[in-house]
Amino acid sequence: MAESIEVKVPDIGDYNDIPVIEIHVKAGDTVSVEQSLITLESDKASMDVPSPASGTVKELKVKLGDKVSMGSVIMIMDADASVSSSPKKEEPAPVSQPVVPAAPTPPPKPNPPQPIQSSAPVSPSDIGKAVSHASPSVRKFARELGVDVSKVKGSANKGRVTKEDVQKYVKSVMSGETSTGSSSGVGLDLLPWPKIDFTKFGEIERKPLSRIQKISAANLSRNWIVIPSVTYHEDADITDLENFRVQTNKQNEKSGVKITMLAFMVKASVAALKKFPEFNSSLDGDELVLKKYFHIGFAADTPNGLVVPVVKNADKKGVLELAEEISSLAKLAREGKLKPDQMQGASFTISSLGGIGGTAFSPIINAPEVAILGVSKAAIKPVWNGKEFIPRLICPLSLTADHRVIDGAVGTRFNVYLAELLSDFRRVVL
Numbered sequence: 001m002a003e004s005i006e007v008k009v010p011d012i013g014d015y016n017d018i019p020v021i022e023i024h025v026k027a028g029d030t031v032s033v034e035q036s037l038i039t040l041e042s043d044k045a046s047m048d049v050p051s052p053a054s055g056t057v058k059e060l061k062v063k064l065g066d067k068v069s070m071g072s073v074i075m076i077m078d079a080d081a082s083v084s085s086s087p088k089k090e091e092p093a094p095v096s097q098p099v100v101p102a103a104p105t106p107p108p109k110p111n112p113p114q115p116i117q118s119s120a121p122v123s124p125s126d127i128g129k130a131v132s133h134a135s136p137s138v139r140k141f142a143r144e145l146g147v148d149v150s151k152v153k154g155s156a157n158k159g160r161v162t163k164e165d166v167q168k169y170v171k172s173v174m175s176g177e178t179s180t181g182s183s184s185g186v187g188l189d190l191l192p193w194p195k196i197d198f199t200k201f202g203e204i205e206r207k208p209l210s211r212i213q214k215i216s217a218a219n220l221s222r223n224w225i226v227i228p229s230v231t232y233h234e235d236a237d238i239t240d241l242e243n244f245r246v247q248t249n250k251q252n253e254k255s256g257v258k259i260t261m262l263a264f265m266v267k268a269s270v271a272a273l274k275k276f277p278e279f280n281s282s283l284d285g286d287e288l289v290l291k292k293y294f295h296i297g298f299a300a301d302t303p304n305g306l307v308v309p310v311v312k313n314a315d316k317k318g319v320l321e322l323a324e325e326i327s328s329l330a331k332l333a334r335e336g337k338l339k340p341d342q343m344q345g346a347s348f349t350i351s352s353l354g355g356i357g358g359t360a361f362s363p364i365i366n367a368p369e370v371a372i373l374g375v376s377k378a379a380i381k382p383v384w385n386g387k388e389f390i391p392r393l394i395c396p397l398s399l400t401a402d403h404r405v406i407d408g409a410v411g412t413r414f415n416v417y418l419a420e421l422l423s424d425f426r427r428v429v430l
């Protein structure tokens with residue numbers, strides 16, 4: 001004879017007010033002992049509440065999103081009399097562990113369930129949406145990939161989301177076919193990348209990106225999106241420095257070492273980094289990592305794409321030595337022969353387009369650095385000396401800095417100081 005029993009949430013340890021995220025049965029369903037009835041999910045674990053007996057579900061007392069604690073009645077069921085069971089003996093089963101076979105005799109003292117699934121906090125608004133159509137293991141898989149299951153179209157029976165559906169969804173988002181459609185204001189909420197048949201408009205040719213271009217593209221996109229950067233512009237009067245450079249190069253013609261403006265820029269930048277140490281740092285969570293070393297990266301244009309060789313310990317080298325090292329690293333870069341350690345460890349980067357042209361640009365910070373100096377082409381400009389305009393060689397400096405670390409005033413001070421050093425290089429040794 002059937003006995004009507006109340007099925008209650010068993011001892012679930014310290015958890016209270018846990019949302020019901022899945023209901024696996026409905027009134028009239030026949031259930032067997034230990035069959036999963038509902039799934040609860042706290043911010044630390046998912047737990048299935050198993051049936052304490054075999055029988056028929058008479059009435060559900062909870063709905064998706066309801067919050068329950070130990071002792072909350074979740075349903076009334078007509079339990080088969082043949083099975084001795086009591087609501088007090090229910091024990092929730094952690095979802096990804098095998099269900100323990102039901103014992104007709106009183107089960108051992110229930111242990112509090114062990115949270116076995118770590119999970120990101122689920123906002124109440126997420127609960128009860130399409131999450132009810134994915135199994136706990138699929139939801140766990142989706143969470144690990146940062147996927148909101150409610151956005152995934154289920155292909156299995158009754159629209160249930162499978163692991164393959166989640167994988168397909170991730171692929172389509174990554175390829176730009178699907179927008180994440182997030183409208184919460186959090187996340188990027190980007191439109192899908194336009195898919196255009198260019199042949200409709202004229203002849204085209206497809207050329208695969210080089211390996212370096214692909215790596216740069218991924219890094220540049222992340223840095224552009226993640227870093228709240230500001231570019232500060234300053235003019236440096238390099239008239240005297242250029243005269244000195246030309247003169248020195250003439251004297252050194254026979255030895256073959258040619259100094260370019262970039263070597264002076266490296267030397268002057270090191271002096272400015274020493275004066276403004278936050279520029280020689282990296283953000284690490286809530287901490288700023290201030291580096292006591294001065295490894296300066298410089299952007300080099302190569303046939304295969306942009307690479308950034310690194311001059312290590314630039315503070316310990318003279319301008320001639322820096323010029324030599326820049327030249328040999330640039331040669332290796334163009335030949336595609338740089339070793340990984342020759343491109344690692346930069347604490348600040350310089351991107352010089354001065355040999356090509358330009359009047360200003362906004363370089364993208366090379367994360368996890370916090371600033372990058374862009375150098376454009378120096379040109380003769382009229383400068384007012386208080387009495388008259390005189391021709392001076394002016395070099396545009398464009399310094400991009402991470403605003404999370406460097407405020408506008410400090411950014412401008414760094415640039416002004418750098419320009420002062422370049423206009424009178426004797427200050428570098430002060």
Ligand code: CAO
Nearest residue numbers: 260261262299300301330351352353354355375376377378
């Ligand atoms: N203003 C005017 N002329 C400049 C200058 C400046 N700011 N900087 C360099 N020049 C001149 C040099 O003096 C040299 O002239 P001379 O032959 O008369 O001496 C000429 O331009 C060529 O210099 P260079 O390019 O050979 O040497 P460099 O040290 O300035 O640069 C390197 C070396 C590797 C940085 C450069 O070859 C390069 O690849 N630059 C491109 C960097 C780049 O792509 N940045 C963008 C990154 S973001 O996409």
